[in-house]
Amino acid sequence: MDERERRLQQRRAKRRKNELIMKCLIALLILLVIGLAVVLVRELVISHGEETRRQALIQENSQEEILLSEGAQTEAVQTAGDGQDGSAGAVSQDGQSLLDQAELMAAQYDYDGAMALLQSASDYSSNTELQEAAARFQQQKDACVSYPVDQVTHVFFHTLIRDTSKAFDGDSKEGGYNQVMTTISEFNSIIQQMYDRGYVMVSVHDMCQVNEDGTVSRKEILLPEGKKPFVLSQDDVSYYHYMDGDGFAQKLIVDENGDVKNTYIEDDGSVSVGDYDMVPLIDTFVKEHPDFSYHGHKGIIALTGYEGVLGYRTDEVYRTREASRVTEYQQKFFDENPDFDWDSEVAQAKEVAQAMKDSGWEFASHTWGHINPLAYGYDATVQDTERWLNNVATVVGDTDVLIFAFGADIGDWQPYTSDNQYFTYLKSQGFNIFCNVDSSQYWVQFGDNYMRQGRRNLDGYRMYYNPDMLTDLFDVSLAWDDSRPTPVPEM
Numbered sequence: 001m002d003e004r005e006r007r008l009q010q011r012r013a014k015r016r017k018n019e020l021i022m023k024c025l026i027a028l029l030i031l032l033v034i035g036l037a038v039v040l041v042r043e044l045v046i047s048h049g050e051e052t053r054r055q056a057l058i059q060e061n062s063q064e065e066i067l068l069s070e071g072a073q074t075e076a077v078q079t080a081g082d083g084q085d086g087s088a089g090a091v092s093q094d095g096q097s098l099l100d101q102a103e104l105m106a107a108q109y110d111y112d113g114a115m116a117l118l119q120s121a122s123d124y125s126s127n128t129e130l131q132e133a134a135a136r137f138q139q140q141k142d143a144c145v146s147y148p149v150d151q152v153t154h155v156f157f158h159t160l161i162r163d164t165s166k167a168f169d170g171d172s173k174e175g176g177y178n179q180v181m182t183t184i185s186e187f188n189s190i191i192q193q194m195y196d197r198g199y200v201m202v203s204v205h206d207m208c209q210v211n212e213d214g215t216v217s218r219k220e221i222l223l224p225e226g227k228k229p230f231v232l233s234q235d236d237v238s239y240y241h242y243m244d245g246d247g248f249a250q251k252l253i254v255d256e257n258g259d260v261k262n263t264y265i266e267d268d269g270s271v272s273v274g275d276y277d278m279v280p281l282i283d284t285f286v287k288e289h290p291d292f293s294y295h296g297h298k299g300i301i302a303l304t305g306y307e308g309v310l311g312y313r314t315d316e317v318y319r320t321r322e323a324s325r326v327t328e329y330q331q332k333f334f335d336e337n338p339d340f341d342w343d344s345e346v347a348q349a350k351e352v353a354q355a356m357k358d359s360g361w362e363f364a365s366h367t368w369g370h371i372n373p374l375a376y377g378y379d380a381t382v383q384d385t386e387r388w389l390n391n392v393a394t395v396v397g398d399t400d401v402l403i404f405a406f407g408a409d410i411g412d413w414q415p416y417t418s419d420n421q422y423f424t425y426l427k428s429q430g431f432n433i434f435c436n437v438d439s440s441q442y443w444v445q446f447g448d449n450y451m452r453q454g455r456r457n458l459d460g461y462r463m464y465y466n467p468d469m470l471t472d473l474f475d476v477s478l479a480w481d482d483s484r485p486t487p488v489p490e491m
Contacts, residue, residue: 109291236302239310435453
């Protein structure tokens with residue numbers, strides 16, 4: 001065998017050896033994978049068996065043992081939540097709830113209420129987080145300034161238009177809607193612009209204090225520098241019969257979440273629920289912007305009574321159906337609703353009114369029959385007031401605020417006196433605060449036993465003819481709804 005042949009055989013032998021080694025390695029790897037798989041399956045089987053046995057033991061445990069176990073767990077959670085030294089970051093569940101409530105109160109400028117709430121906590125003396133929050137609220141209060149209550153403006157709206165194609169459809173009612181109503185898009189723009197300019201809703205009762213002897217004194221409104229208080233009101237939230245089918249909400253309801261919303265009847269007869277008028281729109285806005293509300297206060301709803309309140313037919317005529325008092329609209333309503341239940345209607349209205357008051361709304365008389373007292377005369381005013389007290393106050397509760405219809409009043413700009421029989425009577429019936437309509441930026445008058453305030457109408461007429469009178473509040477060009485017909489009819 002020559003040298004060349006010998007080397008060739010050596011290379012062949014080496015290659016066969018390498019191939020054998022590779023096959024052995026592959027076989028070992030396969031055995032290893034199989035072994036791991038067997039172990040994994042075994043563990044899963046064992047784990048499943050243990051879980052099955054655990055579930056069986058749980059089923060076998062007595063109810064008493066389960067309750068004891070849950071009680072121990074709850075105690076452990078509470079112990080962990082209470083903290084060991086009362087330091088920051090170890091607030092109990094109750095403490096945290098109080099802190100959240102206090103933060104909201106402070107955001108709405110009720111610093112004293114927020115501090116008092118925190119100090120009511122059982123662990124306040126040892127809880128540095130609550131103490132630090134109270135100190136912060138005191139600093140915020142100290143930085144506030146007193147706003148002159150005789151310079152507080154008061155703006156008002158009528159029922160808002162949801163569907164302009166129906167309100168402005170060219171019929172005989174269009175002119176009135178165009179003059180005194182505001183569309184939802186306009187309202188939303190106005191409120192957003194006022195918020196952006198630092199306006200904050202206050203109550204007329206934030207402006208004055210009615211004392212036990214019937215006298216009225218000024219109160220103090222404290223707000224951060226640059227904030228401006230204003231009063232908001234809305235007239236005629238009764239959803240009168242004549243408005244049916246004209247693009248307005250039907251009534252106010254309390255929904256499944258406890259929120260006050262509107263119903264609206266769609267073209268196909270179905271009923272939608274949503275923010276279709278001022279009350280739910282403001283409620284939603286305040287949830288998103290709590291600092292728009294002073295101490296949680298919202299607006300005043302000025303109610304008549306001759307067709308009920310809040311969309312409910314609560315007036316006595318719907319119960320008695322006295323022929324001499326039933327109007328054409330009311331008769332049509334009776335014909336269309338033969339099973340009408342007056343007691344149920346009143347109960348629903350009371351529920352809505354209470355929910356509104358609970359969330360910061362107030363009510364005022366707008367006179368029962370939407371009357372001008374001086375034009376109707378003293379005796380008619382007395383009868384009208386009695387009807388309001390008997391048919392409206394019994395549903396929404398008592399009030400000491402009278403917002404005159406038609407922008408009227410019971411006197412000129414001079415102070416009321418005891419010689420004014422209208423004032424003397426209305427004061428005797430519990431009214432202390434009186435509001436008319438005035439085009440001034442603000443008009444507030446304090447007497448010894450009353451407060452008067454002028455209101456500014458933010459409607460189609462004012463926006464079209466006097467936009468310059470609204471520049472302190474908002475830019476009309478940004479709010480104007482182009483679906484509104486022009487020119488707006490003159491008054």
